[in-house]
Amino acid sequence: MMNQKWYVARAGQRWGPFAIAELQRQYFAGQLSPADMVWTEGWPTWAPAGSVAPIVGQAMPATVWQGGYAPPGTGYTTRPPVPSAGDRMLLPVGRSGWDIAAGYLGLLFIVPLFGFGAIICSILALRDMKQHPEKHGMGRVITGFVGGAIGVAFTILIVFAVVNDHHSPMFIRR
Helix, strand or coil, X not given: CCCCCEEEEECCEEEEEECHHHHHXXXXXXXXXXXXXXEECCCCCCEEHHHCHHHHCCCCCHHHCCCCCCCCCCCCCCCCCCCCHHHHHXXXXXXXXXXXXXXXXXXXXXXXXHHHHHHHHHHHHXXXXXXXXXXXXXXXXXXXXXXXXXXXXXXXXXXXXXXXXXXXXXXXXX
């Protein structure tokens, strides 16, 4: 595959042939966009450059191919690399977005009304993770629920204390 000649199509024009190393250089230099179509001998159709493993550098055995475009027998796949557990803990990869918001709002539960936001974001995160089972973030959802519950209780106690304070400027006796 490394000796094959590659062709590029963009805006109705075709260029090539190119060596795979040249296409990789163009891709990472921004001269070849992920939406540009590429083709090489033996392929039945053109494919977006951003989905072709030899160009973007995600070479994996074809036995684990899932999605993208890699013709059988090429030895390549465009399946994105699976982030490790450490990566998922530190970086927001494979997350809902709602679970990140729920986690932070749950940690900041001491601020009145953040508890309500944490609970709402936790519910939305659970719904999103149910629709997309590949997403992670249950720990942040739990942090949002627990912190949110404490924050809601804290907010209710503050409101109750202010309402029942007879010396409060809100309740001036006549």
